[in-house]
């Protein structure tokens with residue numbers, strides 16, 4: 001396991017309200033950064049666990065991406081961020097990876113977890129969703145060879161923004177958090193092209209704003225707000241109050 005060059009804050013024995021797990025540094029910012037900022041603003045203790053440092057990425061060295069990730073975490077105001085050190089472009093169904101992640105879930109004790117949607121273009125992204133789910137389950141099994149008390153998150157939701165053809169179960173209004181989300185994403189300077197080229201997988205900084213705004217507007221429109229981020233749940237929502245449901249008005 002790789003260790004961070006800068007000392008990561010620890011929350012051992014100090015449980016998180018919400019933990020976002022994703023494959024590469026910047027995935028969380030892009031797919032659910034606005035929602036994380038919103039939860040921080042609501043007073044929740046929010047953490048991020050990146051599975052890889054993105055060392056196989058076309059742009060940016062490991063050291064540079066660490067620094068960018070630390071800066072983005074500060075912008076979002078999250079309480080804890082760590083990296084599991086799995087191989088980039090090698091997030092696979094391996095039992096030792098799942099146990100390693102389950103161990104950290106036990107240590108951080110998140111009440112809710114955000115995972116990447118379980119299908120998509122990049123194998124690391126959908127694999128992170130799949131092994132993330134299994135690690136959450138394993139973390140709750142008492143007899144596994146893991147340290148710490150068994151812990152299973154109360155709720156898992158999937159960030160589906162990378163797969164915009166998937167109909168979300170719900171959308172989080174991030175209108176008030178959009179500028180901060182953009183600022184956090186732009187911390188990853190190594191991932192942006194100096195060239196103005198909208199066809200490039202790595203957009204320029206100017207293109208980044210347009211792209212994030214277009215995505216945000218698309219999902220925001222679904223609930224009648226300016227900017228939104230989409231999420232999917234596997235389980236059906238249980239409703240007690242049909243009069244005050246948090247759904248878009250007709």
Ligand SMILES: [Zn+2]
Pocket residue numbers: 023024027122125
């Ligand atoms: Zn990624």
